[in-house]
Amino acid sequence: MRVVLTGGGTGGHIYPALAIGREVEARQPGSSLLYIGTSRGLESRIVPEQGIAFEDVTITGFRRSLSWENVRTVMRFVQGVRRSKQLLRKFKPDVVVGTGGYVCGPVVYAASRLGIPTLIHEQNVIPGLTNKFLSRYVDGVAVSFSESVGLFEKCPDVEFAGNPCATRVLKADRNKGFSSLGLASGTPFVLVVGGSGGAKAINQAIEQTLPMLHKMTDTHFVFVTGERFFKETEAAIHRLNPEASKRVHVLPYIHNMPEVLAAATLFVGRAGASFLAEVTSLGLPSILIPSPNVTNNHQEANARSLADAGAAIMILERELTGELLFRHMSAIMGDAVRRDSMSRASRGMGMPKAAAAIYDQIVRIQRKR
Numbered sequence: 001m002r003v004v005l006t007g008g009g010t011g012g013h014i015y016p017a018l019a020i021g022r023e024v025e026a027r028q029p030g031s032s033l034l035y036i037g038t039s040r041g042l043e044s045r046i047v048p049e050q051g052i053a054f055e056d057v058t059i060t061g062f063r064r065s066l067s068w069e070n071v072r073t074v075m076r077f078v079q080g081v082r083r084s085k086q087l088l089r090k091f092k093p094d095v096v097v098g099t100g101g102y103v104c105g106p107v108v109y110a111a112s113r114l115g116i117p118t119l120i121h122e123q124n125v126i127p128g129l130t131n132k133f134l135s136r137y138v139d140g141v142a143v144s145f146s147e148s149v150g151l152f153e154k155c156p157d158v159e160f161a162g163n164p165c166a167t168r169v170l171k172a173d174r175n176k177g178f179s180s181l182g183l184a185s186g187t188p189f190v191l192v193v194g195g196s197g198g199a200k201a202i203n204q205a206i207e208q209t210l211p212m213l214h215k216m217t218d219t220h221f222v223f224v225t226g227e228r229f230f231k232e233t234e235a236a237i238h239r240l241n242p243e244a245s246k247r248v249h250v251l252p253y254i255h256n257m258p259e260v261l262a263a264a265t266l267f268v269g270r271a272g273a274s275f276l277a278e279v280t281s282l283g284l285p286s287i288l289i290p291s292p293n294v295t296n297n298h299q300e301a302n303a304r305s306l307a308d309a310g311a312a313i314m315i316l317e318r319e320l321t322g323e324l325l326f327r328h329m330s331a332i333m334g335d336a337v338r339r340d341s342m343s344r345a346s347r348g349m350g351m352p353k354a355a356a357a358i359y360d361q362i363v364r365i366q367r368k369r
């Protein structure tokens, strides 16, 4: 099968697209993938590293308020559709799959105008602007939450599939996760990561925990700062606690995240949808600090659903302090029975077969044509 994947800006849109691509390759060996993204998004680096062909279109997002920038965005959209049509005519895909983020707009729209079967995947309970716009043109929408099924009334085929990131972590080799971090297999560690772009508030809270970390003997901390905060955070950590470097491993970004997640004992981070799909698929206990700066405060809703099920502790950013975070981390790491119970609750929410369900939907929308 020839598949065009598109979606991006942040990891939460890119990894679902890659997971769908990998499922297609597994189910139909010899398939060809082309990823269309923007040269400014994270996808322009991640996708080529995965050995997948990459082409770019230029596009920007709409501002929610009226502005001249929106006029320019419309012009870029028209140009983006033209460029997408050229790329699609050349690659001749059997299907085009979009996973949200504004780059999807021109690519999926162009595909539908050319009569190519199209599917979009929505990661969040409340649909993003681009997916909502596209839903009237596409053949299928795959959603991650049952509550979202009714929100795409313009589309004839809406499937509650889950998030395909849940599938990509399952086959991950945890021993490779340990060795890539320079840790002996089985070393207990807390993975702290503020979403695909890092989170200043979480970085600052971790800096505040440094004087307390020696109390959690044997536990290591893998702390992912985000590329833009790496230098300052790493410098602050070494200044505040030079001794910490033995058990605190500071990194800007992790490229083999499935392997590292499979090895982790506890996850601390934002409540982005793709991360949560991975965490629940693996049955990891978590401490979630939802970003307050997202549309409709959807990360708090994501985090609350895990907290209500007993799979996670939620800390709101306005209440976050190093002391509170340390207290929760040390309570969970020090209590194996509690960890087991959180882990069972977390696994109970996982949807590890999501990628397979989306592959089946792709085949179905092709047949309907």
Ligand SMILES: CC(=O)N[C@H]1[C@@H](OP(=O)(O)OP(=O)(O)OC[C@H]2O[C@@H](n3ccc(=O)[nH]c3=O)[C@H](O)[C@@H]2O)O[C@H](CO)[C@@H](O)[C@@H]1O
Residues within 6 Å of the ligand: 010, 011, 012, 013, 015, 100, 123, 124, 165, 193, 194, 195, 196, 197, 224, 252, 253, 254, 255, 256, 257, 258, 270, 271, 272, 273, 274, 275, 276, 278, 291, 293, 294, 299
């Ligand atoms: C601030 C913001 O707008 N966040 C949104 C964004 O989050 P964001 O892009 O942070 O996405 P998620 O937290 O959902 O997922 C991040 C993805 O990147 C991967 N990863 C992350 C860090 C790293 O070092 N290495 C790595 O591989 C994770 O394994 C995961 O697959 O998209 C999500 C899915 O639409 C939304 O729910 C979030 O609200």
